[in-house]
Amino acid sequence: MVLIVAVLGSILSGFATPTEASAVGAFGALVLALAYRQLDWATLKDVLRSTTHVTTMVFLILIGAALFSLVFRAYGGEHMVTELFEGMPGGVVGATIIVMLVIFLLGFILDFIEITFVVVPIVGPILLAMGLDPIWLGIMIAINLQTSFLTPPFGFALFYLRGVAPPSVSTSAIYRGVIPFILMQLGMLLMLSFFPQLATWLPGQF
Secondary structure, eight states, rough: OOHHHHHHHHHHHTOOOOOHHHHHEEEHHHHHHHHTTTOOHHHHHHHHHHHHHHHHHHHHHHHHHHHHHHHHHHHHHHHHHHHHHHTTTTTTHHHHHHHHHHHHHHHTOOOOOHHHEEEIHHHHHHHHHHHOOOOHHHHHHHHHHHHHHSSEEEEEHHHHHEEEETTTTHHHHHHHHHHHHHHHHHHHHHHHHOOOOOHHGGGOOO
């Protein structure tokens, strides 16, 4: 609980960005491991190895995404997507619905890192050029991905939960248990669609 409060509290209070809060979490975990006398060289080696793997993966995705974006723009892909969006029925509303649906489906097979660094840089600037608020769009994409990661049968979060849940908890029980949370997030998406100020009012006060 102390670690959760330290990480989320530093973000919500404005003392740290999410990147800085990750350092707070790492330091807090180190202190807790020392306090519980569970920190030894073998554990530290495993932690450093797993951290290196994740960091390497993220940087490889960043490099690949940058190369993909350069090639995509060099061959006129951005103009093609722009023309496609502008020709859609419903204008910016129709384009936004299509993008949200595509991101939702991609959330079944891709991690949020790949979607954030590959898909969003392609469609995001076009939607912003069509007049959408960047804060509202970012929150909509985030909630959309959260909903995708919870939606059976492909949701990433469901597989994570399956990995830590005891054998007595069936997969069907997990699927049934996430339904209320999916409905809540869909309800939030609808509320933000009709009342964008729910996402934009508070940042506008600073």
